[in-house]
Amino acid sequence: MPPATVLAVAAVGALALGPQLARASVRLALRDDATGAGPLRTAVTTVLVAAALAGALLLTGWRPATVGLAWAAAAGVVLGAVDLAVHRLPDRVTFPAYAAVAAALLLDALLLGTWPALLRAVLAAAAAFGLAALAALVSPEGLGYGDVKLLGLLGLVLGWVGWGALLAGVFLGLLTGALVSLALLATGRARWRTALPFGPPLLVGAVLALALEGPVPLG
Template sequence: MPLEPPVVAAVAAGCALVIGPWLARRVVRLSSGDEEARPRPVGTLAAVVLLGALVAGVVELTGVRPAAVALAWAAGAGLVLAGVDLAVHRLPDRVLLPAVAACATALLIDAVATGSWPALARGALAAGVAFVLAAAARIASPEGLGFGDVKLLGLLGLLLGWAGWGVLLAGVFLGLLTGAVASLVLVATRRAGWRSAVPFGPPLLAGAVLALATAAPAGLG
């Protein structure tokens, strides 16, 4: 069910103001290992603004349905994963695995409620293919992908595959493109060398967001 823009804005703002500060705390605490660590005000503000924008995008894309919960949960988890990966080059299972379970459950409920079984089957197939291919790449070149990246690709395969094969392909392409551009910028500004390890999670997540942002709502499910 679509919502009027003021309602979308109110829902997004409410979620962002309530959950955003908590996400910012999780980033610094998972990055530092200190459960008493507190984020800087700019970090909290960034989390609130980004989460608000992502939740608004989710509601605009899906309307009110269980699938919106899957994408909104992934948005929040993605902010934490990106922040931790940028800080310490790690995608913690404490965030990633619950996100996989929550997203899969919400999409299953969506299929029961709306009959979107073909989309769920497509998402499950895409998740399996993405996970297997990423795991093979990890085995072939351990320095290229971490196992956290492999699991993240499985989650993104589920969500993007649910949205459509075209969305999945766009997400993979845009993720790779974002990662390549970011690496070139870091090298050009001498913040990294050609052999420096660059976190792969944030570009993958950015590519997924861009692909979903350009998806047609009518084609979902």
């Protein structure tokens, strides 16, 4: 796909969605539907959405799965913002993302015959969700149930790309979280017992894994 086309589509989509998603992130964090987003948050959200849409297009091109990946990426922008603000990953964002990604991947399989990728995605989502749920039961203070549901969603996306992408995404997410924690400890901005949001590192790990994976072949 020509880079100019990718940039144009991403820019138009971001300008349309960015302000809405910025408002949504503030309202979900504050639980106040009358609150608006400031100019800086709106600008940052719009830039992140543009990057997310461009990434989805570069990764998969024009196909049904692209819609699912773009939806997951936009949801990730909102989830990351809310988690950073109030350490919460709202189901109002996560559950619709599950449905949108699953529907897009199913349509992709119906039209392009990508049934093995769909099966792998479902198995990866179940594995990621199950292992995360077990970890949350063993150590509730380390992993919240919002993180468990997010890992299931990331498993669906990364698993569709490949098992390697899933493993890389989880590893890079854990590594990012560890590095951020160490940096905050070293600068005195956090203590050993300080609760830190785990969603943003997981999202960063997923993005890095997809970037390393490169374009997904059609079919």
